[in-house]
Each structure stands twice: as structure tokens, then as C-alpha cells.
Amino acid sequence: xxxxxxxxxxxxxxxxxxxxxxxxxxxxxxxxxxxxxxxxxxxxxxxxxxxxxxxxxxxxxxxxxxxxxxxxxxxxxxxxxxxxxxxxxxxxxxxxxxxxxxxxxxxxxxxxxxxxxxxxxxxxxxxxxxxxxxxxxxxxxxxxxxxxxxxxxxxxxxxxxxxxxxxxxxxxxxxxxxxxxxxxxxxxxxxxxxxxxxxxxxxxxxxxxxxxxxxxxxxxxxxxxxxxxxxxxxxxxxxxxxxxxxxxxxxxxxxxxxxxxxxxxxxxxxxxxxxxxxxxxxxxxxxxxxxxxxxxxxxxxxxxxxxxxxxxxxxxxxxxxxxxxxxxxxxxxxxxxxxxxxxxxxxxxxxxxxxxxxxxxxxxxxxxxxxxxxxxxxxxxxxxxxxxxxxxxxxxxxxxxxxx
Amino acid sequence: xxxxxxxxxxxxxxxxxxxxxxxxxxxxxxxxxxxxxxxxxxxxxxxxxxxxxxxxxxxxxxxxxxxxxxxxxxxxxxxxxxxxxxxxxxxxxxxxxxxxxxxxxxxxxxxxxxxxxxxxxxxxxxxxxxxxxxxxxxxxxxxxxxxxxxxxxxxxxxxxxxxxxxxxxxxxxxxxxxxxxxxxxxxxxxxxxxxxxxxxxxxxxxxxxxxxxxxxxxxxxxxx
Numbered sequence: 001x002x003x004x005x006x007x008x009x010x011x012x013x014x015x016x017x018x019x020x021x022x023x024x025x026x027x028x029x030x031x032x033x034x035x036x037x038x039x040x041x042x043x044x045x046x047x048x049x050x051x052x053x054x055x056x057x058x059x060x061x062x063x064x065x066x067x068x069x070x071x072x073x074x075x076x077x078x079x080x081x082x083x084x085x086x087x088x089x090x091x092x093x094x095x096x097x098x099x100x101x102x103x104x105x106x107x108x109x110x111x112x113x114x115x116x117x118x119x120x121x122x123x124x125x126x127x128x129x130x131x132x133x134x135x136x137x138x139x140x141x142x143x144x145x146x147x148x149x150x151x152x153x154x155x156x157x158x159x160x161x162x163x164x165x166x167x168x169x170x171x172x173x174x175x176x177x178x179x180x181x182x183x184x185x186x187x188x189x190x191x192x193x194x195x196x197x198x199x200x201x202x203x204x205x206x207x208x209x210x211x212x213x214x215x216x217x218x219x220x221x222x223x224x225x226x227x228x229x230x231x232x233x234x235x236x237x238x239x240x241x242x243x244x245x246x247x248x249x250x251x252x253x254x255x256x257x258x259x260x261x262x263x264x265x266x267x268x269x270x271x272x273x274x275x276x277x278x279x280x281x282x283x284x285x286x287x288x289x290x291x292x293x294x295x296x297x298x299x300x301x302x303x304x305x306x307x308x309x310x311x312x313x314x315x316x317x318x319x320x321x322x323x324x325x326x327x328x329x330x331x332x333x334x335x336x337x338x339x340x341x342x343x344x345x346x347x348x349x350x351x352x353x354x355x356x357x358x359x360x361x362x363x364x365x366x367x368x369x370x371x372x373x374x375x376x377x378x379x380x381x382x383x384x385x386x387x388x389x390x391x392x393x394x395x396x397x398x399x400x401x402x403x404x
Numbered sequence: 405x406x407x408x409x410x411x412x413x414x415x416x417x418x419x420x421x422x423x424x425x426x427x428x429x430x431x432x433x434x435x436x437x438x439x440x441x442x443x444x445x446x447x448x449x450x451x452x453x454x455x456x457x458x459x460x461x462x463x464x465x466x467x468x469x470x471x472x473x474x475x476x477x478x479x480x481x482x483x484x485x486x487x488x489x490x491x492x493x494x495x496x497x498x499x500x501x502x503x504x505x506x507x508x509x510x511x512x513x514x515x516x517x518x519x520x521x522x523x524x525x526x527x528x529x530x531x532x533x534x535x536x537x538x539x540x541x542x543x544x545x546x547x548x549x550x551x552x553x554x555x556x557x558x559x560x561x562x563x564x565x566x567x568x569x570x571x572x573x574x575x576x577x578x579x580x581x582x583x584x585x586x587x588x589x590x591x592x593x594x595x596x597x598x599x600x601x602x603x604x605x606x607x608x609x610x611x612x613x614x615x616x617x618x619x620x621x622x623x624x625x626x627x628x
Contacts, residue, residue: 310494311488312489312514312517314482315482397485398462
């Protein structure tokens with residue numbers, strides 16, 4: 001039976017193709033927004049969370065600036081200087097402090113010149129923290145050693161930046177030659193996996209910046225509570241700044257890895273809720289479009305409804321025919337919207353990662369998201385078609401037949 | 405003879421705004437099984453309303469209608485639809501075919517609502533179209549067919565669920581007299597094969613096909 005209604009509904013849609021397509025377009029736009037925005041925000045969330053989860057529990061992160069001011073934090077400009085680092089090191093319960101400055105440079109591998117991200121880590125003091133607490137490992141070669149101009153590269157460097165780069169090759173940065181001793185296992189996001197890790201000394205040398213880092217990580221000594229150590233760090237930073245600059249409200253954000261994770265998760269949650277809310281508006285508008293089309297259709301087809309009723313159609317049959325029609329409009333819109341949404345998400349991904357890995361956004365499209373998009377559009381269609389269908393079913397056969 | 409349709413004192417009243425219009429004023433009549441009945445009357449006589457009553461398209465304001473002995477005058481709309489689908493075939497003056505469907509699909513439509521299996525539906529529709537001489541035109545849409553062909557599709561459709569009764573509302577009204585003659589002969593033929601035929605018309609010429617004439621005037625049976 002169902003297939004017959006489907007066929008009738010399809011024929012009806014085809015006989016009014018322009019209007020059908022315009023109505024479908026309304027749904028396409030709504031679903032398209034939902035899918036593209038959700039896949040991008042989900043991708044963003046995933047890559048951030050991935051990175052955070054690699055960090056062990058006994059790490060404390062220090063950012064300059066107030067963390068409520070996300071833009072300042074992300075866009076940088078504000079950095080921790082050497083005296084800030086010293087203050088952190090002084091705090092009770094801190095075993096070691098890691099600076100992680102990064103920068104974009106021009107790098108050359110044989111004849112090939114590319115823009116690449118480099119970052120500095122203290123190979124003597126800091127590398128073991130990354131290996132033990134953050135889970136860094138090499139998939140090929142070995143970790144570099146300090147003072148020998150050795151570097152390691154993210155696992156995407158040989159794939160995306162310098163194809164056919166192998167362990168043992170050299171990379172030239174600002175006229176200085178470095179030897180690649182190892183390739184890192186994926187760190188969970190493309191930005192880090194596309195970067196080159198230098199010894200902090202070499203990094204300072206190459207960039208010419210003697211101090212400053214946008215973020216520092218402190219490893220908590222065994223037996224200390226990370227939350228208490230975070231408070232200690234905060235206190236040390238405060239007193240150091242008040243002494244030096246005579247400012248009374250120094251702006252630092254000191255967070256344990258747990259707080260960072262929670263905060264990011266909640267920010268992402270709000271972001272996704274906002275995305276869904278805005279996209280829903282577009283879908284509601286699309287649904288109103290379907291309803292409008294269906295009401296017009298009922299009016300136009302009054303006589304047809306009369307004929308169907310005369311030859312034995314009951315209310316439920318008429319409702320089924322109109323609901324199918326509305327549902328199909330929704331579903332076709334959903335297919336179009338999902339396809340366009342995926343396309344846009346990948347386009348955005350490609351364009352952004354084309355900027356040399358400076359900004360990276362991964363589109364995360366799950367089967368669930370696709371199914372959700374399709375089911376949602378079908379349901380919106382059916383809901384929008386419900387009242388028009390009821391109106392159609394209510395028509396008296398005698399009146400409907402007389403209608404011209 | 406066994407009565408297939410019986411009307412007892414059937415009245416139908418409409419309200420046009422606040423004005424009461426009595427279209428049928430206590431009609432009593434009976435139509436026998438295998439009758440070829442002609443409901444004859446000028447326009448405005450109430451004959452179409454009477455047809456709506458005998459064909460279960462509408463229910464009376466008062467009075468009783470029996471179809472094969474069963475009272476149908478108080479049935480709900482869905483129950484009426486069920487009765488129409490099973491027992492009554494319709495042929496209209498305007499053909500009333502679905503314009504976006506082919507002749508074959510038009511004939512299949514009534515069988516869908518009766519839940520007849522797909523293969524049988526199609527076979528039946530093909531056979532019926534062949535029986536009215538349209539085997540070559542099955543895949544054409546109504547606008548590609550002549551008036552006479554459309555009316556033959558409509559007759560085929562009216563037979564789709566193998567009903568006892570065929571009700572035709574001015575079946576020759578929209579076609580030329582020669583084609584009209586052919587349509588009436590098809591109906592006559594169906595009558596001879598055992599079906600009850602009820603034709604509503606203002607055309608007195610059609611009396612020759614019928615064995616029972618019901619004249620109606622101003623909402624009443626005209627006995628003169």
C-alpha cells in the first residue's frame with residue numbers, strides 16, 4: 001500500500017515541479033546549515049578534546065591574560081616572559097616548567113620551500129614530561145637531543161609538507177640546517193602533527209626571540225595536589241608581578257588539565273547549542289514553506305480529493321497521500337541539504353588547512369549526523385503536512401466534486 | 405424482484421446562509437437488482453442530489469436509504485467511503501479522471517483503497533480497458549484522449565472493484581451524440597451482464613435504454 005501512496009505523491013510533486021523544487025530549496029538551506037555547522041563544530045571539539053585528553057592529570061597550564069577573554073588568549077600577542085616562568089618555577093610543588101613557544105617560518109627540504117609551524121621545547125628538561133605525562137612517542141627514528149641541531153617532526157610533515165622526507169634528512173630553517181631524528185606519533189590534531197619540534201635554544205636562535213611563550217606547562221611533583229599547586233603558582237605570579245610592574249590585578253589563568261578540559265567542553269557545548277538554535281530557525285522557516293505549499297495544493301486539488309473519495313478513499317488514505325507528499329519534500333530537501341552541508345564542511349576544511357596548518361578545522365561527519373539530518377527533514381516535512389492533510393481529509397465528497 | 409436500493413421518504417435540506425433550501429422533499433422509490441434506471445429531470449429539479457443519495461456520496465436530512473437491505477442513511481463518512489468503494493462505480497459528466505495519471509493508473513486507483521494485490525490490480529485494469537476497446541491507449545493521459553475515450557476510461561474505472569451498481573451522472577453530457585450512443589450501449593451491455601445501472605440525465609432521448617424511468621421535478625417524484 002505504502003508504495004502506492006509514494007507513487008501517487010511523487011506524481012503529484014512532479015506535476016507541480018517548480019513549486020515543489022522551491023519548497024524543497026527552503027528545506028535544503030535549513031538542513032545544509034545544520035549539517036555544515038554541526039560537523040565543523042563537532043570537528044573542532046574533537047580535535048581540542050583529543051589534545052587535552054593526551055595530557056595527564058598532574059599538569060598545570062598557565063596562560064597569560066584572563067581566560068574569560070578567549071580572543072586574547074587564542075589570538076596571542078600576550079606572552080609569559082622569563083620572569084613569569086621563574087615565578088612559576090618557584091611555586092611549591094612544581095617539578096619542572098615547560099615553555100612551548102611556536103611560530104611560523106619558511107623551511108626548506110632539499111629544493112622544496114614551504115611555510116611550516118615550528119615550536120620549541122626544552123629537550124634536556126622538558127622532553128621527559130611530554131613523554132611520560134602527555135604520551136609523546138616516535139613512530140620512526142628517535143627523540144632528538146639538545147645541542148646537536150636535531151629536530152623531530154609531526155607525522156603529517158612527511159605527508160603534507162615535505163613529501164618523501166625521511167629520518168636522517170635535513171631541514172633548513174632561516175639558513176640553519178637541522179637533522180630530523182624522529183617522526184612523532186600523532187598528537188591528535190593536524191596543527192600539531194604538521195609542526196616541527198626544535199630544542200628551545202634552537203628555537204630562540206632561529207626566531208631571534210630570547211623570551212616569551214604563549215603557554216607554559218608545569219609538572220606537579222609527586223604527592224602534591226594539582227589544585228593546590230595551581231594556587232601556589234597563582235600566588236607566586238601575583239607577587240612577582242606586583243613587585244615588578246606595580247600592577248594590582250595581574251592577569252594570568254592557571255588551570256589544571258582537568259579545569260581546561262571542563263572549560264573547553266562547556267564552551268563547545270554552548271557553541272553547538274547556539275549553532276543548533278540558529279539552524280533550527282532556518283528549518284522552521286523551511287517547514288512553514290512546506291505547509292504553505294501543501295495548503296495551496298489541497299485547495300487546488302479539491303476536486304481530485306473528491307474523486308478519490310467517490311471511488312472509495314477514506315480519510316486515512318487522503319491523509320497518507322498528503323503526508324507522504326510533504327514528507328518527500330522534506331526528505332528530498334534533507335538529502336540536498338546533507339550533501340551540500342558535507343560539501344561545504346570539506347571545502348572549509350580544505351581551505352583552512354591550505355593555510356599551512358596555521359588554522360586547522362576538521363569536519364567531523366558521522367553517520368549519525370547524516371541520519372539525523374535525513375530523519376529530521378522527513379519529520380519536519382510530515383509535521384508541516386499534517387494540518388493541510390487533515391484539511392484535505394475533512395472535505396465532503398459532494399462539495400469537493402462540485403469544486404471547480 | 406429484490407430491491408437493491410430503497411429510499412423511504414428521503415428529504416435533503418441545505419442552508420444557503422440563513423435561507424433554507426429543500427432540495428428533496430420526501431422521495432420514496434425503489435430500484436431493483438439488474439434494473440437500468442433513468443432518473444430524469446430538468447436542471448434544478450434535485451436529480452443530482454438524489455443521485456448523491458442513491459450512490460452513498462451523501463446522507464439525507466431525514467428518511468431512510470437502504471442498500472441491499474442495509475440502512476446506509478446514518479453511516480459515517482468513512483463507512484460510506486467503504487460502501488462506495490465496494491459496491492458502487494461512478495461515471496461522471498466531466499469524466500473526473502486524475503489528469504496527471506495515465507488511463508491505466510486511473511483505473512487502478514479504486515483498487516488501491518480496497519487493498520487488492522498489485523499484480524491483480526494491474527491485470528484487472530488492463531482487462532477492463534481492453535473490454536472498452538482502449539487496449540492501445542492505456543499509457544495515455546486524459547488530455548491525450550478524446551471525450552469518448554475519457555468516458556470509456558471512466559467506465560473502466562467504475563468497474564475496477566467489480567461493483568453491483570454503476571451510477572452515471574449525465575454520462576453523455578460532454579460528448580457528441582454518436583459517442584454518447586456508444587457509451588450508453590456499453591452501459592446497456594453491462595446491464596445485460598447483470599449489473600444495476602442508474603443514470604441521471606435531463607436528456608429524454610436516453611429513455612430507450614432504460615427499463616425504469618424515475619421522473620423528478622422540484623424535489624419530488626413526478627408521477628404524471
